[in-house]
Amino acid sequence: xxxEQQTPAKEEWVQFSYKTGEYAGRIVExxxxxxxxxxxxxxxxxxxxxxxxxxxPDVPFFHERKALAHREKALVLNREIKPxxxxxxxxxxxxxxxxxxxxxxxxxxxxxxAGRAADQLRAVASEY
Numbered sequence: 001x002x003x004e005q006q007t008p009a010k011e012e013w014v015q016f017s018y019k020t021g022e023y024a025g026r027i028v029e030x031x032x033x034x035x036x037x038x039x040x041x042x043x044x045x046x047x048x049x050x051x052x053x054x055x056x057p058d059v060p061f062f063h064e065r066k067a068l069a070h071r072e073k074a075l076v077l078n079r080e081i082k083p084x085x086x087x088x089x090x091x092x093x094x095x096x097x098x099x100x101x102x103x104x105x106x107x108x109x110x111x112x113x114a115g116r117a118a119d120q121l122r123a124v125a126s127e128y
Contacts, residue, residue, distance in 0.1 A: 012026065012027070012083065012084075013025070013026055013040075013083070013084035013089055014026060014027060014037060014081050014082065014083060014084050015043065015081075015082050015083070015084045015085070016037050016074075016076045016080050016081045016082070017076075017080040018037075018068060018074050018076055018080070019046055019065060020046040020047040020051065020065060021042065021044060021045060021046035021065070021067055021068065022042075022043040022044035023037075023039050023040075023041065023042055023043055023067075023068060023074075024039075024040055024041040024043055024084050024086075024089055024090070024095075025037045025038045025039045025040045025041070026038050026040065027081070028073065031078075032078065033077055033078055033079075034075045034076060034077050034078060035075075035076060035078055035081060036073050036074070036075055036076075037073065037074055037076045037081065038071055038072075038073050039068040039069065039070065039071060039072045039073070039074065039092075040070070040071070040089055040092060041089055041090045041091070041092055041095040041096075042067045042068070042092070042095045042096040042098075042099040043095065043099060044099055044102070044103075045067055045096075045099040045100050045102070045103040046065035046066070046067060047065065047103075048062070048063065048064060048065060049062050049063055050062060050063055051063070055110075067096055067099065067100075070092040070093070
């Protein structure tokens with residue numbers, strides 16, 4: 001967070017990023033430069049694979065990342081914490097299922113895009 005922004009107060013609902021995932025929760029212990037945040041909902045599922053080699057399936061170790069568990073506490077940089085904008089906190093299990101479904105839809109769209117891009121490139125290459 002910039003010096004103009006303040007970390008939300010303890011016990012307020014917050015949104016936070018943690019290891020490529022996005023979550024909603026509440027601060028249970030304030031600190032500097034990190035605070036302990038309790039996970040209450042999954043807003044975006046963490047990405048899979050090697051983050052240093054994105055979209056490369058041929059890496060020595062293809063990382064598996066699970067979402068933080070319900071009520072799991074994470075030590076989060078204060079700059080990664082912001083107020084939770086919604087008025088209703090989603091149910092943890094429903095939010096995790098929705099986040100997984102959204103991630104799968106994004107991967108499906110990427111796979112379909114790659115197929116169309118490859119077809120288009122083959123068509124262009126045949127004209128050279």
